[in-house]
Amino acid sequence: MKRKKVQFGVMLHGPGGHMNAWRSADVPSDASTNFEHYLSVTKRAEAAGFSFVFVADGLYINEKSIPHFLSRFEPLTILAALAPMTSRIGLVGTISTSYSEPFTVARQLASIDKMSGGRAGWNVVTSPLEGSADNFSKDKHPEHSLRYDIAEEHLEVVQGLWDSWEDDAFVRDAGNNQYFDKDKMHELNYEGDFFQVKGPLNIDRSNQGQPIIFQAGASKKGSGFAAKHADAVFTNGGTLKQAKDAYKDMKQKAVEAGRNGDDIKIFPVLSPIVGKTREAVRERYKEIQNLVTVEEALAYLGRYFDHHDFSQYDLDAPFPELGDIGKNSFQSTTDEIKRRAKEDDLTLREVALQETTRETPFMGTYEEVAETIITWIDEGAADGFVLTPHVLGELYDDFLNEVIPILVEKGYYDTAYETDTLRGELGLKFKENRYTQKIRV
Template sequence: MSNKKIDFGIMLNGPGSHMHAWKSDEVPSDASTNFDFQLKIARQAEEAGFSFLFVADGLYINDKSIPHFLNRFEPLTLLAALAPITRYIGLVGTISTSYSEPFTIARQLATIDKLSHGRAGWNVVTSPLEGSADNYSKGEHPEHDVRYDIAEEHINVVQGLWDSYEDDAFPRDVEHNQYVDQDKMHTLNYQGNYFQVKGPLNIDRSEQGQPVIFQAGASPKGQAYAAQYADAVFIIGESIESAVKNYDSIKQQAVEYGRQPDDIKIYPILSPILGETIDIAEARYDEIKSLTTIEEALTYLGRYYDHHDFSQYELDAPFPELGDVGKNSFRATTEAIAQRARDNNLTLRQVALEETTRKSPFFGTYKDVAQTIIDWFEAGAADGFIFGPHIYGDNYEEFINNVLPILEAKGYYDATYQGTTLRENIGVPFKANRYQQQSVEHTK
């Protein structure tokens, strides 16, 4: 076993990741807009030593959307509310580069970073759903690879603005009438194909330098983006083999960009179904599956393909060949679904029901799930995991109370926070100010 420890993040996702988690008697049906409930989840995670919480988001809904996605909090507002009433846990929010202005995002995230004393993170997304364009006055939804070109400029602007002030730019010296050292204030003057931003930003840096950059793109373009810019990456984690492949690919690309492998952390999604015995876990799985009808499962599957209508196909025939359907939406996910269907000769019915309630590799007794986590960590498939239970109820508390203690006893987990900033607690470097860095290098 290495000296490194496994760390965990948690999705703050209303009642849970299952499309009908809101029906469960384990959670309030209004969990997606119930602040007290979400605060309870966050505090439990902080007490258990989770490194960060993560708020997902989307910019387009319709009558076929996941029910609790129709009515949920905007991420940055929620994180700002949580900042003063949490102490250690990181606060990570999803924001689209395709439908936001860099200057505004830089201000909002820097403010949360200051409010939380260096615990903010940004999950950078390019917005896969084409319907997002209908809610913004920007014309047609950009094509997949173009969205990443936009994202590259966007993050360059935001990170450039975050360095507007060197860390000692504000002496606030009353005696000498000097609030700011003008020599340590920098104007960006960014001129790109998609953004033209002058700057400087009107807020300085936090204790961690800059917010932590998270990214979840798994396509080749998305992986290359993550390798260059991200501090942490979420991956799907279909199997230990695919997770190792993605892990190695992202780390190797990061090295090619001049980074160290440990500068970027990889977090597969962890949606365990567990119990004291296998029979209890199986019963739990059947209970969750029963929340969804086949018609609802087809609708859920369709959202990955920009709400494609799967009801037109024969349910018990092989999963249909769809050509380019879905390639401009959740590309990596739709490719993984098609591959899994081919490899396992799955019917459309089987694929749809699996997608609503996936029996992931993290299934079984508390010891089984703990050992699987260890196996993935030791195999080089993960630095940590992003915990996203189907329902925030029994499985969440059982994981904290029964799985984490096993990992801790075996030396793989430590609930003690390593520092006060998010960067310290996930083990990525402080983000030095580019101007101070240049000054130091110039004097060497």
């Protein structure tokens, strides 16, 4: 029986996933705006056969934000810079549907998709932080449910614009003075509640048809949106059981939305702490924990709850009752934090420190972590993982140099690329143009 190949992406999070990763001697302190650092991480991922790099983003900061979020590259700019300096790895970036125009997004992503030969992907987000509205001349931040209604239309427009030109529309026949076939150009003429867009888009399609759609919404409405539209979904992982339940649920929802379960790939977040021995792993974990103070941990926790001030509570009392605080921000994350705090009878101090450096099933020796990855694949908990090291330094290198070879040896990974496009690498079909499909039917 042919084994399922694990697929990996890596989060380009500046210095790393930890809020104070910038303090580590393993990375440049200015990593979030250091192009050579981004290029180095990406080149190493490509050499290891990773399917994609992923740039997260946010649209609002204040003095309590994660330090390396205060100054960081805009996703599409860094991906455009990386496109000609790479050849096979996918390039995925976050763009908000709540604070961007569909025509602009369609054009920007299509440009990166063309420049890279069909390697672009869009992480569709609705933007959780309420302060974002103040940066975009908006009276108020849309409610959670409304944000997904807007996202639905936004995505419909963008994907409609991506089909403005059939794949053979541009003839470019100089001898007959024909640049394009006008019958293969299509106006969208979209009229919705939030967007009215005529089209056509002024750029044609790429080798993969359309960029890949990624999504990470875990709320009821968010997961429904993902099941209907996403090609790939990022999940929080958690325990093996939680991951298996989330995997099964998302695949089932995709089927209920009229899709094939194999048409949507599930990528839990993977934040490994690895070492040659368990003692070395614990030492590394302590080093990462010590990058943050309890005061900083409280500020980090507050970010999920729309920058709620947790310093007003007793650190060693049970986690406070917060009511609806956080409901219109990172809804699924705040619900999970409150649930875990109540079930495990955790204090505020414990919750805050756990959130900055949470222990995961992927802490162990190189062999143990490789075996855990294999178990998650074999038991239907993941199609792949988005690697999010606490620090994008030695831990990242050790994963590439020590864990990946074990997966290769066991037949679960191949560093060679199978196709030239991100869609092909993820095992997804070429995205047919809707107008061509109608003709074929």
